Amino acid sequence: SRVLVLHGPNLNLLGTREPQHYGADTLAGINARLIERARARGVACDTFQSNAEHLLIERIHAAREDGTGFIVINPAAFTHTSVALRDALAAVDLPFVEVHLSNVHKREPFRHHSYFSDLAVGVICGLGARGYEFALDIALDSLAAH
Ligand code: DQA
Numbered sequence: 001s002r003v004l005v006l007h008g009p010n011l012n013l014l015g016t017r018e019p020q021h022y023g024a025d026t027l028a029g030i031n032a033r034l035i036e037r038a039r040a041r042g043v044a045c046d047t048f049q050s051n052a053e054h055l056l057i058e059r060i061h062a063a064r065e066d067g068t069g070f071i072v073i074n075p076a077a078f079t080h081t082s083v084a085l086r087d088a089l090a091a092v093d094l095p096f097v098e099v100h101l102s103n104v105h106k107r108e109p110f111r112h113h114s115y116f117s118d119l120a121v122g123v124i125c126g127l128g129a130r131g132y133e134f135a136l137d138i139a140l141d142s143l144a145a146h
Contacts, residue, residue, distance in 0.1 A: 001069030001146075003139045005034055005132065006056060007049035008076030008085075014101075021102040025129040033129075034072075034136050041140050053082060060088040069146070070139035071096035072132060079104075079114045086115040095142060097135040100125035 007027060010017060015026035031047040038045035046068070048059050056078070063071065071094050078085050079100070089096055096119070103126025104111040117123050122138065124131040 001143050002044040002046060002067050003038055003136065003143070004059075004063050004068045004071045005031065005045060005047045005136070006059065006071060006073040006075075007047070008056060008074060008078045009051040011074060011076050012049050012051065021107075023101060023128045030129045030132055034132055037133060037136055038140060041144075043140055043143060045136070053078060053084060056085055057088045060085070060092055063094060064092040068094060069143050070094065072099060072135040072139055073097075073116070074099045074101070074132075075114075075116060079116060080110055082115055086119065089116065090119060095121050097121050097138055098123045099131045099135050101128050101131065102126060 011027055014022055014030070015024060027049060034047065035045045050056050050059070060071070071089070073096055075082065075085055075098070098114065098116045098120040105125070114123070124135055127134065
Protein backbone atom coordinates (compact mmCIF):
# COMPACT_ATOMS: atom_id res chain seq x y z
CA SER A 1 0.00 0.00 0.00
CA ARG A 2 1.08 3.56 -0.76
CA VAL A 3 1.17 6.91 1.02
CA LEU A 4 -0.24 10.02 -0.64
CA VAL A 5 1.07 13.45 0.40
CA LEU A 6 -1.21 16.33 -0.62
CA HIS A 7 -0.33 20.01 -0.57
CA GLY A 8 -2.93 22.73 -1.00
CA PRO A 9 -2.84 26.20 -2.52
CA ASN A 10 0.24 28.41 -2.56
CA LEU A 11 2.49 25.68 -1.20
CA ASN A 12 4.15 25.53 -4.63
CA LEU A 13 5.74 28.84 -3.54
CA LEU A 14 7.48 27.36 -0.49
CA GLY A 15 11.02 28.59 -0.09
CA THR A 16 10.15 32.12 -1.14
CA ARG A 17 6.74 32.54 0.45
CA GLU A 18 6.71 34.30 3.87
CA PRO A 19 9.74 32.34 5.13
CA GLN A 20 9.14 33.65 8.68
CA HIS A 21 6.00 31.48 8.70
CA TYR A 22 6.83 28.68 6.31
CA GLY A 23 10.63 28.25 6.33
CA ALA A 24 13.22 28.11 3.57
CA ASP A 25 12.63 24.58 2.24
CA THR A 26 11.17 24.26 -1.23
CA LEU A 27 8.24 21.95 -1.92
CA ALA A 28 10.43 19.90 -4.28
CA GLY A 29 12.99 19.48 -1.50
CA ILE A 30 10.36 18.44 1.04
CA ASN A 31 8.77 15.96 -1.39
CA ALA A 32 12.13 14.43 -2.29
CA ARG A 33 12.92 13.82 1.39
CA LEU A 34 9.50 12.24 1.99
CA ILE A 35 9.78 9.95 -1.03
CA GLU A 36 13.23 8.80 0.11
CA ARG A 37 12.08 8.29 3.70
CA ALA A 38 9.18 6.09 2.54
CA ARG A 39 11.35 4.22 0.02
CA ALA A 40 13.80 3.35 2.81
CA ARG A 41 10.92 1.50 4.45
CA GLY A 42 9.79 -0.12 1.22
CA VAL A 43 6.72 2.05 0.68
CA ALA A 44 5.83 4.14 -2.38
CA CYS A 45 5.00 7.77 -1.66
CA ASP A 46 3.06 9.89 -4.15
CA THR A 47 3.01 13.67 -3.85
CA PHE A 48 0.55 16.15 -5.36
CA GLN A 49 0.15 19.91 -5.03
CA SER A 50 -2.63 22.00 -6.48
CA ASN A 51 -3.98 25.50 -6.19
CA ALA A 52 -7.35 24.21 -7.39
CA GLU A 53 -9.84 22.73 -4.96
CA HIS A 54 -11.41 20.41 -7.56
CA LEU A 55 -8.05 18.88 -8.52
CA LEU A 56 -7.31 18.07 -4.87
CA ILE A 57 -10.79 16.53 -4.56
CA GLU A 58 -10.29 14.43 -7.69
CA ARG A 59 -6.85 13.29 -6.47
CA ILE A 60 -8.46 12.15 -3.21
CA HIS A 61 -11.13 10.24 -5.16
CA ALA A 62 -8.37 8.57 -7.22
CA ALA A 63 -6.67 7.48 -3.99
CA ARG A 64 -9.56 5.09 -3.39
CA GLU A 65 -8.58 3.19 -6.56
CA ASP A 66 -4.78 3.39 -6.60
CA GLY A 67 -3.76 1.46 -3.51
CA THR A 68 -3.32 4.44 -1.20
CA GLY A 69 -3.55 3.34 2.42
CA PHE A 70 -2.83 6.60 4.20
CA ILE A 71 -2.89 10.32 3.34
CA VAL A 72 -0.76 13.16 4.71
CA ILE A 73 -2.39 16.49 3.85
CA ASN A 74 -1.61 20.14 4.29
CA PRO A 75 -4.84 21.68 3.02
CA ALA A 76 -3.27 25.18 3.37
CA ALA A 77 -5.93 27.90 3.14
CA PHE A 78 -8.59 25.29 2.30
CA THR A 79 -8.15 24.13 5.90
CA HIS A 80 -10.29 27.04 6.96
CA THR A 81 -12.78 27.11 4.09
CA SER A 82 -13.39 23.80 2.37
CA VAL A 83 -16.32 21.61 3.30
CA ALA A 84 -15.89 20.00 -0.13
CA LEU A 85 -12.34 18.80 0.56
CA ARG A 86 -13.39 17.58 3.98
CA ASP A 87 -16.26 15.64 2.42
CA ALA A 88 -13.89 14.06 -0.12
CA LEU A 89 -11.69 12.71 2.68
CA ALA A 90 -14.72 11.43 4.55
CA ALA A 91 -16.04 9.80 1.36
CA VAL A 92 -12.90 7.78 0.61
CA ASP A 93 -12.60 6.91 4.30
CA LEU A 94 -8.78 6.75 4.28
CA PRO A 95 -6.89 7.63 7.48
CA PHE A 96 -5.05 10.95 7.28
CA VAL A 97 -2.80 13.23 9.28
CA GLU A 98 -3.27 17.00 8.90
CA VAL A 99 -0.04 19.01 8.73
CA HIS A 100 0.65 22.74 8.91
CA LEU A 101 4.12 24.21 8.71
CA SER A 102 3.23 27.17 10.89
CA ASN A 103 1.60 27.16 14.30
CA VAL A 104 -1.83 28.25 13.13
CA HIS A 105 -2.92 28.80 16.75
CA LYS A 106 -0.55 31.69 17.27
CA ARG A 107 -1.69 33.39 14.08
CA GLU A 108 -4.91 35.12 13.02
CA PRO A 109 -8.13 33.80 14.58
CA PHE A 110 -9.47 32.73 11.15
CA ARG A 111 -6.67 30.13 11.05
CA HIS A 112 -7.73 28.55 14.34
CA HIS A 113 -10.62 26.58 12.89
CA SER A 114 -10.03 23.57 10.65
CA TYR A 115 -12.66 21.64 8.71
CA PHE A 116 -10.35 18.59 8.89
CA SER A 117 -9.09 18.13 12.43
CA ASP A 118 -12.04 16.20 13.84
CA LEU A 119 -11.70 13.61 11.06
CA ALA A 120 -7.89 13.38 11.22
CA VAL A 121 -5.91 10.65 12.98
CA GLY A 122 -3.85 13.56 14.31
CA VAL A 123 -2.79 17.12 13.60
CA ILE A 124 0.75 18.52 13.47
CA CYS A 125 1.40 22.25 13.31
CA GLY A 126 4.20 24.68 14.00
CA LEU A 127 7.07 22.25 13.46
CA GLY A 128 7.95 23.38 9.95
CA ALA A 129 8.76 20.91 7.21
CA ARG A 130 9.74 18.29 9.79
CA GLY A 131 6.04 18.01 10.57
CA TYR A 132 5.57 16.21 7.25
CA GLU A 133 8.29 13.72 8.23
CA PHE A 134 6.62 13.01 11.58
CA ALA A 135 3.29 12.55 9.82
CA LEU A 136 4.88 10.23 7.25
CA ASP A 137 6.40 8.13 10.04
CA ILE A 138 2.94 7.71 11.54
CA ALA A 139 1.61 6.72 8.12
CA LEU A 140 4.40 4.17 7.61
CA ASP A 141 3.91 2.70 11.09
CA SER A 142 0.18 2.44 10.47
CA LEU A 143 0.66 0.67 7.11
CA ALA A 144 3.24 -1.71 8.62
CA ALA A 145 0.78 -2.64 11.38
CA HIS A 146 -1.99 -3.60 8.91
C1 DQA B 1 -0.71 26.49 6.39
C2 DQA B 1 -1.50 27.44 7.32
C3 DQA B 1 -2.72 28.02 6.62
O1 DQA B 1 -3.42 28.89 7.50
C4 DQA B 1 -2.28 28.82 5.41
O2 DQA B 1 -3.41 29.30 4.71
C5 DQA B 1 -1.37 28.07 4.52
C6 DQA B 1 -0.36 27.17 5.08
C7 DQA B 1 0.61 26.02 7.03
O3 DQA B 1 1.20 25.08 6.48
O4 DQA B 1 1.06 26.59 8.01
O5 DQA B 1 -1.38 28.27 3.30
O6 DQA B 1 -1.52 25.34 6.14
